Amino acid sequence: MRACERSSREKSDYEEMDLSNLGDIISKHKDHTGVLIPVLQEAQKEYGYLSEGIIEKIAGELKLPLSQVYGVVTFYSQFRLKPHGKHTIKVCMGTACHVSGAQEITGSIATKLGVETGGTTKDGKFTLEAVACLGCCGLAPVMMVDDETYGRLTSQKALKAVRQYKKKDKEEGD
């Protein structure tokens, strides 16, 4: 990771982040073999994403080259280098969903929220992702907003669900 790529936001996150729990995660696994992926998984669960500081600390304590850790992080789609929005919208891109019009649904959400697939809205509310098969092909097309799943979608139904999250956030004064 080159220093010049570091955005100011990430940098401040890194400085503010309390990484003390990370030490526990690492020491729990340290003496076993093949632990890099579980450590990264648990770190992401704890902090929401893998900041530069987290990756550096993991590489240092597991005595692995930073390049190797970064290589693993970028290889697997589960790992994130940037924080996510408050809500994550995952539109399933499995075959059954594809033939039932998943593309159109992603498109209409993207247009409505003004983000590209994989991006986060400017207000930090929504991240839109196109994901691998969620395995509920009988309900295609499917999307998940956070932990809630919506099946047998149409663009209208999908947009309605997104509007509900917006409304709920507003009511909660967020």
Added chain:
Amino acid sequence: MVCKGTGCLLSGSQKVIDAFRKEFKKANLDDISIIESGCHGFCSQGPIVVIKPEEVFYPQVEPEQVERIVHEHLGQGKIVHDFLFFDPVTKKKIPHYKDINFYKKQTRIVLRNCGSINPEKIEDYLDNDGYFALKSVLSVTPEEVIEEVKNSGLRGRGGAGFGTGMKWEFARKAPGEKKYIICNADEGDPGAFMDRSVLEGDPHSVLEGMTIAAYAIGADEGYIYVRAEYPLAVKRLNIAINQSRKSGFLGKGICGSPFNFDVHIKEGAGAFVCGEETALMASIEGERGMPRLRPPYPATSGLWGKPTNINNVETLANVAWIIRNGAKKYNSIGTEESKGTKIFAVTGKVKNSGLVEVPMGMSLREIIFGICGGIKDDGQFKAVQIGGPSGGCLPEELLDIPIAYESIAKTGAIVGSGGMVVADEKTCMVDLAKYFLSFTCTESCGKCVPCRLGTKEMLEILTRITYGQSNENDIELLKKLARDVKVASLCALGGTAPNPVLTTMEYFSDEYEQHVKEHRCVAGVCEDLTLIAIKESTCQGCGICIKHCPVGAITGEKKQLHIINTETCVKCGVCITNCPFDAIYRV
């Protein structure tokens, strides 16, 4: 019994369970218990409720319907006809589970317990002859176990179809003290979810199969590599492993014998290529999941350089049944070269989608039209895609071939993991090929050039075709590239990635021609090759489309028919999405 497989959970089965609890309390029905079962396989009908012992089947149950089921069925013994399953073929309501065509024509070996036991209770599994097979193999030699599995004719269900007994024998004979067994539960093919259903619905059957395999090859440690996207499967496996350890089916001195074996779960991190065995092992070792050159095969040098046997979930779930019922019985099911049953996940444009387990040798037509009720909304069958991104698309003419490894391979498709996506006339075959290729292109690990660059180049050609920017040489070029990638790639991901392209080019060549020569997509899928039009009879003249159109291509007075100017229209489809009357469509 309420289904709590992922499909049903997503359709709201937890709310149904809560509603039942509430009603039972209200009606003081203490002698009735709710079993939270694993997947019934009929996912399009979720949430599924089955009342035992009479086995009455209620599909798509809403919490509001629970009161009547409890009151009329459980209270007065009257079946609630209004809520029964409606058979789309016979147009009749069917009360009993076993009479529904979807189940009647299946042979359930792997799915034997799925949906009928509580997957979180080892007692339920034991009551159904669970761990009987494990106990019985411990009194014979490992060689005899291998012989039995060899005789059964069981072949790997993950895709390649290699003989399971033979694979075990290689690992058994490989020199070395320390050996591993791995269960491949990295089910990545889009459209396939049988492994997940087995893990969620009957995790002990996989553990038992794995322990028997470990005994046969002489391994004392095993890994189950589960996809990160399957949290419920991980949870149920963890419960099952703990129960097995407590009951002495895992750990030191299994069932009082000198045999030791234990299992760890490894969660994947989202990489399709990790379904390939050598990439999977690299991932367990904590590295980028890239395939390694074979030979050496995992049987001699696998995980951390030790002899390793790796089997898929469905394969292992067959093992205990084979040991218990004998190789001969298993052998009698299926075709000459492909024995036993195979689970298919039938999805897409079929009326009844879900998991079906059928004997090898059944025809595709019987599965799609006999079991799954034919095409949704009475559409026209166009193609069936078998085997996911590594498989192929077959047309109507080939529907009568029997499903078996050899016969399907002859068509250019593969049985693969068993995904079966049915397409109707609204599916564009070029677009479908492009879909699969963009999947394999993204998931290519990048280690070898043919796969990394070949799939990218093929995708570019296909994209050109679907955008109407291709020339006539493109079809030949695509064919040539596809063949090269197939031959020259390092692992099966690249080696099979061209299959969807090659099969669509073979069986649906006219569609490619239309795209290339006439710049036309008859299915109306490829945006740039379509026009957007307004249905005269449906348009109400509300003006919503005019408001939404980003380029001002729509005109029309209020309450008058609106018209799209095809010169200005950029075919973005925003008007289609926003029309409240579904009056706008692609042609």
